[in-house]
Amino acid sequence: MRAQKIIEDLLSYAGITLNGDQPFDIRVHNNKLYALLLGNPELAIGESYMDGWWNCDDLDEFINRILRARIKEKVSRKINTLLPIIKARIFNLQNRILSKQVIYRHYDLGNDLFEAMLDKRLAYSCGYWKDADNLDAAQEAKLDLICRKLNLKEGMTLLDIGCGWGSLAGYAAEKYGVRVTGYNISEEQVKYARERYKDLPVDIRLEDYRDAKGQFDAVVSVGFFEHVGYKNYRNYMKVTHRCLKDNGIALLHTISNDISTHYQNPWTDKYIFPNGIIPSVAWIAKSVEGLFTIEDVENIGPYYDPTLTAWYHNFDKSWPALRKKYGDRFYRMWRYYLLSCAGGFRARLNQVTQYVLTKTGRSQPDIPVQH
Secondary structure, three states: OHHHHHHHHHHHOOOOOEOOOOOOOEEEOOOOHHHHHHHOHHHHHHHHHHOOOEEOOOHHHHHHHHHHOOHHHHOOOOHHHHHHHHHHHHOOOOOOOHHHHHHHHHHOOOHHHHHHHOOOOOOOOOOOOOOOOOHHHHHHHHHHHHHHHOOOOOOOEEEEEOOOOOHHHHHHHHHHOOEEEEEEOOHHHHHHHHHHOOOOOEEEEEOOHHHOOOOEEEEEEEOOHHHOOHHHHHHHHHHHHHHEEEEEEEEEEEEEEOOOOOOOOHHHHHHOOOOOOOOEHHHHHHHOOOOEEEEEEEEOHHHHHHHHHHHHHHHHHHHHHHHHHHOHHHHHHHHHHHHHHHHHHHOOOEEEEEEEEEEOOOOOOOOOOOO
């Protein structure tokens, strides 16, 4: 009962009531939940949801409220939450071998899942909703914004680091007439992109970004830097610098954190994005020092809430066709992933930033200002 009272008091800071009737209140089905949450709350809250120990109708708003109330800071840190920090400081969790873990456990889960969830181009990053009213339009607007920031013109060459299913590569080749080379270590994504864009000047290579070769008019990375790891940020920028022509433009689109940390949420690390880490603005600035001038920074983070919400609705609508393959526990895991992330961006826990970079010393390019 003492553990229950502690959790009840903590949730009250966020206006949440145990077994209440508000849509963001939680309904507890297993009283072991309370003690579990006091041990390692960030991991336990997700795992207990997967196991059906509690439910919430408006899960994204529940997460938004507990983050805005800073409840995490009111719970003392235990040794099991320090272990990820120690591990990340000692090991390079994003080296050539460990970087493949997220491929096996996430990106290669099945193209059927992502085709059901994402937009028609399979863009797996934040959309640009400024003038859009649906997911397809928001993702096309994001792709076009990136192409315009890169000043792409017909006949140019573009290096796409971590190209996913080829959404940007295909769009840039189709709409801007550029030749694109993409690097990716996901066999499923590469196979898909090669087949879909076989009639366009798009070359998708099943290789690590560290092996990128050649000189390009532009270099871009969208939603990949979160897998690079703080021990590798400088090397990533050196690869970009090596592959970018002296008068070229590079663009980095990444989720970013206001605080420099060495580890990510333990539930996300265990079940969704193994070995991922959200870079801070400070780390990004440090990694480009002496290599690039930061020409422009745009924060489109508030647009990730509607993007994730749209992904969830697509996933939920398609679940009857996916259920037999993935199973009910996967549904609860994926629902928690999408909606907790939506709540996190609604609470402004993380941002999404686009950095336009040029080699130090070149003239300033003409960049469309969207602010």
